[in-house]
Amino acid sequence: MHRVAFNEQADLTNVVASESASKSMLTEYFKANQDHPWARHILYKDFPGSFTWQRTKYWKPRVERYQIGRIVSANPAEGERYHLRVILNHVAGKTSFEDMLTVDGILCGSFREAAERLGLIEADNTLDDCLTEVEQWAMPCSLRRLFATILVxxxxxxxxxxxxxxxxxxxxxxxxxxxxxxxxxxxxxxDIRGILQSMGKDIVDFALPCIDDEFDPTGGDAREVIEESTVEFDVNDTKLASSLNLEQRVAYDEILVAVDRSDGGVFFVDGPGGTGKTFLYRALLAKVRSKGNIAIAIATSGVAASIMPGGRTAHSRFKIPLSCDDGASCSFAKQSGTAKLLRMASLILWDEATMTKRQAVEALDNSMRDIMGRRDRPFGGKTVVFGGDFRQVLPVVTRGSGGQIIDATLRSSHLWKGMRQLRLVTNMRAHNDTWFADYLLRVGNGTEEAGDHGNIQLPKDICVPSTGEMNDIEKLIDHVFPSLDENMSDPNYMTCRAILSTTNDNVDNINLRMIDCFKGEEVIYHSFDSAEDDPYGYYAPEFLNGLTPNGLPPHALKLKLNFPVKLLRNIDPANGLCNGTRLVVRGFERNAIDAEIMIGQHAGRRVFLPRIPLCPSDNDMFPFKFKRKQFPLRLSFAMTINKAQGQTIPIVGVYLPNPVFSHGQLYVALSRATAKRNIKILIEKEKDKGKKQTNKSNKRKRPTLCLQRTMKNIVYKEVLTS
Structure with missing residues (x-):
């Protein structure tokens, strides 16, 4: 399939016999790899950056000139030519067609087979292989859970x-x-039916054998009620009440009085990070459940939900629509299991409620008034406790054209005025460092003294000196992950520390650096990307592979054993697999990943994850519907400041190459740590502009260390006082 250019008057016999006819961009690529081992890490599509095409002069020549040019696109309908291109886009250093067909020492019969073995295209039996791989060493209960995950x-x-x-x-x-x-x-x-129900699905929706009613041990009870009624509480949690401080005790007693009276009440527990809100929640949940009553624990984020016993995300538990408008209701019927659960509940506790839009809370209120038949009472007369911190990053707070605050948080809801305010002030997380606790509160309230440009001074001893050079970030990594080689297999070491930054790009760069710092063999899982409703293949695979929308894993997911990762989807919220759950990788198969949950009530549980189809949450992001089939994981050495909300991270690094850009971001970053001695911040020094300075020997001067200590602190005080 070589393309040969010739004059129309030329003798075709001579054209075909010429040396140039036997050459192509691909054969010359093979020759370059044979002649120059140093070039074997360069992908075919990137070769023009290092080698010049023989007949042109505009590429910068390096070492030799070969007949190399831009790779020609192919359509999946072209069969072998397409699969050849897929391999070339991902595998470097090939020296012949036979080498292209060889995978793990096995000579494949076609480029399609080779691409399948390399995991670059999806095989017809991928799901079969996933289960077969795990069957070799997983317990039957884990297999059933994986089977249910595949179904859903x-x-x-x-x-x-x-x-x-x-x-x-x-x-x-x-x-x-x-x-x-x-x-x-x-x-x-x-068993599978119960797992499917916990994922919000019904077994009758799948082509499986029928279940006789005589085998059903539930007696027809709603799955939601059974789940909440059987939530195990730690006996030690029932003793937490004796350790509450004065502020926590006042809130505890007042909420329980409302629960005991069964007459309802709506409360908001307002406390800065570290004031022991979660401690209070655990005491309340244990007290209510110890009496045989139902207490529903939910949170806006999956991470916050996983910390509470029996915690679920609000959207998964109450079927709140992802896009809520004013007047919306939850997506469950009055006769559903969710409605029955709400009628039976004695207490509903919603953590991190400040992170959700008011419409989500109002949707639950509308539904509960309806199912309880009490439209005159907030939440139908149930006792509901909200908790959070308006000093932290909020869902939507912007300034209008006239400078006014546009607020879509819980404070702007009509329900806000009817909530009993319970305030926690004493910082328990940093109780051994009272200066730091007071400093955090001033930062969160926006009362810390600021300079002419609105910047505040950070404590000198938490700042890492910067030179403006690339290796600055290595110093921060060393502070946060000391003695990494000796501790990389220790799950507690890996999950009690993280680096926070403002944007996904910064986080991705740090995570990529950490891959090289970590010992062990690297495994790369490539995604299967497609543009739906694209029968003519207008969107090339390499274009789709280069897209990484927010909330999706990368096309090339690079992992090593014992890597800390976070889950990107609600796979099985009832069993700890929520969006944001932190895990550690324990094993690899071609079509499955073995991981261990590291935080929350399900810590220590081993789970098996398959590749799943993922789409961007923003449907209008592209002019086509983009689908990526990949393991729903991202590295979690580093994470965005926003994603860190609701977490206590004992050892914290903060990387700020650019100023923070939203309300409460700096406060959230600082308040994750348990003490000032456990946090380090790197604010990058601005790189020198203009000519490079040189010394007398005409060498570049050694970069000078500079301690950057000022950072913008964005606080909308109107939101805190409204």
């Missing part, structure tokens, strides 16, 4: 075929105790 998130085409092929390993534990095959099958189906 992976769009399987042959559900009954998957069931038939993998039933035996999924039932191994039940088969040991029961001889009747029919009974064993029903037990496995009941």
């Amino acid at each position: 998130h992976c769009e399987p085409g042959d559900v009954r075929g998957l069931w038939d092929r993998h039933f035996e390993p999924m039932c191994d534990d039940y088969r040991r105790a029961h001889k009747c095959t029919n009974d064993v099958e029903k037990m496995v189906l009941l």
Whole structure:
């Protein structure tokens, strides 16, 4: 399939016999890799940056000149030519067509087979392989959970075929105790049904065998009620009440009085980061549940939800629409299990409520008034406790054209005036460092003294000197991750520290640097990207591979054993797999990743994750519907400041190459740490502009250290006082 240029009067026999006819951009690429081992890390598409095409003069020549040019695009319908291009876009250093077809020492029969073995295109049996790989060493209960995850998130085409092929390993534990095959099958189906229900799905929606009613141990009770009624509480949590400080005790007693009276009440627990809101929540939940009553614990973010016993995200528990308008309601019926749960609940506790828009809270209020039949009472007369900190980053707070505050937070809701305010002030997180606790409060309230440009001074001993050079970030990494080689297998070491920054680009750069710092063999998982409704292939695969919308994993996900990662989707919120859950990678297969949950009530649980189809949350981001099938993970050595809300991170680094840009960002970054001695901040020095300065020996001067200590502190005081 070489392209050969020739004069129309030329003799075709001579054209074909000429040396140039046997050459192409690809064959010359092979020759360059044979001749120059140093070039074997360069992908085919990047070769023009290092080698000049023989017949042109505009590329900068380096070492040799080869007949190399831009790779020609191909359509998936072109078969082998397309699969050849996929391999060339991802694998460097190939020296022949046979080398292109060789994967792990095996010579493949086609480029498609080679691409499949390399994990660059999706095979027809990917889901089968995923289950088969995990069957070799996973417990049957883990297999059933993985099977349910595949049903809900992976769009399987042959559900009954998957069931038939993998039933035996999924039932191994039940088969040991029961001889009747029919009974064993029903037990496995009941288990899978429960898992599907916890994910918000019904087993009847999938082509699986039917379950006889006589095998149903639930007696027809709603799954939501069973889940909340069986939430285990730590006995030690019932003793927390004796350790509450005065402010916490006042809130605790007042809320429990409302619960005991069963007459309702709406409260807002207002406390800066570190004042022990979560401590108070655990005491309240344990007290209510110890009496046999139902207490529903929810949070706006998955991370905050995972910290509370029985915690779920508000959207997953109450089916709140992702896009809420004024007057909206939740997406559950009056006869549903969720409605029954709400009628039975004695207490509803919503943490990090300041992070959600008021419309989400009002949607729950509208639905509860309806199902309780009490439209004159907020939340239908139930006791509801909201908690949060308006000093932290808020969902939407902007200034209008006239300079006025445009507020879409809970404070702007009609429900706000009816909430009983319970304030926590004493910082328990930094109780051994009272100066730092007072400083954090001044930063959060916007009362810390600022200079002419609105910048505040940061404590000298928490700032890392900057030279304006690339290696500045290495100093911050050394502060946050000391003795990394000796501690990389320690899960507590990896999850008790993180670097925070303002943007995803900064976070990605830090995470990529950490890959090189971490020992071990690197594994790369490539995504399968597609543009839906694109039958003619207008959007080339390499273009789609280069897209990384916010909230999606990268096309090339690079991992090593013991890497800390975070989950990007609500996979199974009832069992700890929420958007934002932090995990540690424990094992790799071609189509599955073994991970361990590291925070919250499910810490220590091993889970198996498949690739799942993911789409950007913003549907209008591209002029086409973009879908990426990838493991829903990102590295979590570093994370954005916004994503760190709701977390206590004992050792914190903060990387600020640019000023913070939203309300409360600086406060959130500083208040994650437990003490001033546990936080380091790098504010990058501005790089010198103009000519490079040289000394007498005509060498560049060594960069001078500069301690950058000032940073903008954006606080909309109107939001704090309205």
